[in-house]
Amino acid sequence: MGKVTAELMERRRRLLRQMLAAIEQGAAKRLKAKEEEIEKMANLNWALQERIQSLCVENQIWRDLAQSSEATANSLRTNLEQVMDAQSNVGEQQRCEDSCHSREEKKVCKNCGGDEPSVLLLPCRHLCVCAACGPVVRLCPVCRFPHNGAVHVNLSH
Incomplete structure (x- = not known):
């Protein structure tokens, strides 16, 4: 019986080693998959940060362009108002001159x-x-x- 018990114990150890090896192998596969997923997420995160920086620069360019266009529009509006005022004054002066010269x-x-x-x-x-x-x-x-x-x-x- 001693041999049978020793044989059973040996089989039990082998089975436990196999189970332990299978568990370690499964855990190693899952760990590797999770590390790959973490690496993918890190790459995606880096790409998104680069895109955010690019969009911030583009946003600033558009903002500067809008401010420049607004300043140009204000300048043109002021010039137009000045020309219209001057034109109005010239027309008023001309009407006045015409009325003054037309009658004695x-x-x-x-x-x-x-x-x-x-x-x-x-x-x-x-x-x-x-x-x-x-x-x-x-x-x-x-x-x-x-x-x-x-x-x-x-x-x-």
Whole structure:
């Protein structure tokens, strides 16, 4: 019986070794699969981080372009408003000149009604105020346009 027991014990050890080897082999396969999965995830993570950085740079480029375009649009809007204002002023001056030249007017100061006009207002170019009123008036009495200069005119009759 001693031999049978020894034989059984030996078989039992072999079976345990085989089971242990099979368990170790299965665990090693699973461990290797998990390591490969971790490596894939690390590569994917790296690729995603690179893409995020690329998108951040692209975002900044688009933001700068939008700000530049907005500044250009504002500048163009301002220029357009200035041109429209200037065009309006020119049209107003032209209408005023046309109305002044189309009718015969008395040769008296349009501000005080006294002396003969001798001061030419600029930029509307109305010869409409006397020497006494020239330095006092701020708006042309004919077209109500603010003047930015005046010229004393010596008229010879």
